Amino acid sequence: MPAEPRSDGRIVIVGASLAGLRAAETLRDEGFRGELTLVGEEPHPPYDRPPLTKQVLLGRVRADDVGLPRRRAVEAHWKLGVRASGLDPDGKKVLLANGEHLPFDRLLIATGTRARPWPDADAARLDGVFTVRTRDDASRLAERFDAGPRRVLVIGAGFTGSEIASVCRERGIEVTVAERGPAPLVGALGGALGTFAARLQRAHGVDLRCGVTVTALKGDGGRLTGAEFSDGSRIDADVAVIALGAVRNTEWLADSGLAAGPRGVACDAGCRAFDMYGIVTDDIFVAGDVARFPHPLFEYQMLSLEHWGNAVAQAEVAAHNMISAGPHRRPHLAVPVFWSSQFGLNIKSVGVPTFSDQVVLAQGSPEEGRLVAVYGYRGRVTAAVSVNRAKWLEHYRRMIETAAPFPPGPGAADGPEPAAPVPSDVPDPKVLSHGPTVALTGHLPDRRLTLVRPGG
């Protein structure tokens, strides 16, 4: 029987953020005429998260002004402010927290992540303790920054924590950053650029403390007053921002039989979810931060990415495949890309820097504050990171895609001579306070066991 394109029926998308919205738009763009329902836990229509830790906290953009631009009308039923609580794969129904059942012919799981909370629940409830994931979080924290706190403590120096520290300094607020690893950003960029990031933060007046954990958040009368560190020191602080990384929203799938766990929902290159036995399903698809997918450029290891660009690209592939017959389906092969702006610098990455054993300075210099560092693994290029030099990354993307030899040859017009590769010093994620935004999670789709050790 020839496979027919499936442009009718009922599609449910669980998750109404970037991936969910772009998938809905792609479905309609590519001719899906059936019934479309989007479920979102937050009450707001889809909005853009990158500005939350930048322009919104700086007070330049209001948190309710970050709605995602629409590419087209999607003619969908929007169920916002309702959490999905379960999935019945036999009956093909999504169960909602309000008791409703949503029948589907095909399902897209795009539930993303949430902020990892402070492990001590009582301390986490103190007034002044924040996480930043949603626009409501950012709005509340921006208000607190407006009020002029005496000192902010940021726990975790990944991208989110570093961006928040940058905002504090730009607003003239004293800030302490605590990171259990050896330097900021090392989880994503390795040791060499981590050292650069540490110098950068200190040059901007951040009280950066690496190699320490926060052992306790102190409160008085329900308000945060300070924190104690593992080295015995303590500080006074009236705001603490918990930036320990993300938790994947997969709990609602615990009884679904899918390969869903703390590292995400495993899927194949075509975004189809695996079940717990590693068998691919045909009507359940996954996209965005919650997905765990194999990538041929990285030895087919399963990747988990918390990247804006990946959410868009993967949503488009998933949507296409949901309504396409077998031979017309596409693989999701995009090279991972992410960016950050902090301390006046634009940092952009292509590839997977943590999939490396060496790194070399290919262009510019740290002194100049403009550079491109290229990462290699066993003699081939696997990633590149630019600081204020993003326009060059296209070149390195091509090198990654073609497995070009590492280190790259000489001849760059602004290349240092001679450039010697050094170890990339990618730490074991377990030693970090911040969660890596790129995680290589092995080869097995059905691994549901993960050791989670919260920072601190």
Next chain:
Amino acid sequence: MSTETLFRRIADYASRADPYPLYAELREHGAVRQDDGSYLVGTYDEIAALLHDPRISSDRRRRTVPDALGPGQDDVPPAFIGLDDPEHDRLRRLAMRPFGPPHSPGRVDALRGEITRIAGELADGFADGKRIDVVDDFAYPLPVTVICRLLGVPSEDEPRFRTWSDSIVAGFDATPDEDPEQRLRSATEARRAMALYLGELAESRRGHPTGDMLSALVNDEGPEGSLNPIELMTTSVLLLIAGHETTVNLITNGVLTLLRHPDALARLRDDPALMPQAVEELLRYEPPVQMLPQRTPLADIEVSGVTIPQGAPLILVLASGNRDPLRFAEPDRFDITRPDNQHLGFGSGIHSCFGAPLARLETQIALTTLLPRLGDLRLVEDPPPYRTNQVLRGPRHLLVEAAG
């Protein structure tokens, strides 16, 4: 015919009205060595890769194989278009401060009203029932007036710098088999004269800013300082010439292309909101900058199986890449709603067109202003007479008259 003579045949004035068959021949052969030791590349993917390759220099002084332009005799250093990072980056950022984001995000958009007014006045000046030269009566005066206003150059001096600009542009019109000495000497002299003129003008604004870019460049001090007097001169010469010699061709090519494609014209008249897309397609289909003639590899580089040696002149034929069937479906069709139209009309990478937002805005407004009239006009000659320049290609005149 031998591919070793391709550039010569492209440069031949007889090819000017339609170089596209030669570009198709170029694409069939990947990277093509010319008999003078230079190399042409005309396929989309390869051009895009080379435009992002840090081993490709834009500084002609780094050539070791002599090119058709001869050795540089110019004692004035190149502007940022002819420099590599980090110098290029520093100068371009300083020039961008008064022109675009992050420091002047609204600068170009603020010109919208004025461009619309100038375009309207020029169009109102078309005499009824008479022949119009789209170039001299519209497409040339519009961007020139705008760039003069933006930079702060008195437009009554236009005849002076038009002469200089003509000579300078003729200077990088690399025609093989011709003794370039005279042409190069007058180009150098013109560039020096224009540099002095703009330098004096900027100097006169020091301490007396008048709200224009020259005033900003001479008075504003950023965290990285400001342009020194020589850099100020080379930068303002570049901006004035680029604002002078490119958009005129884009607007003229737009009128010519729309008159040749009545279906597209009718669609635009029904739905002028399609104009931004139409201008992008125009940049793909008839780009005003046909090629980038001054790139040089700083290491031996392999392109399509051919090794281009370090120091050899490398010419990237953007207009050919724009018609590459491996990148664009039906590349020779003018399709104003073409999806995924990432053309090379403004180049790409670190040297991508500095003035692109202004060129886009001017052309969108110019063509929108002419839309109501174009349906009643016809071309007097097709093809029209072209300028000699094969790099900055466009009609010298475009005569149109009332149809019927």
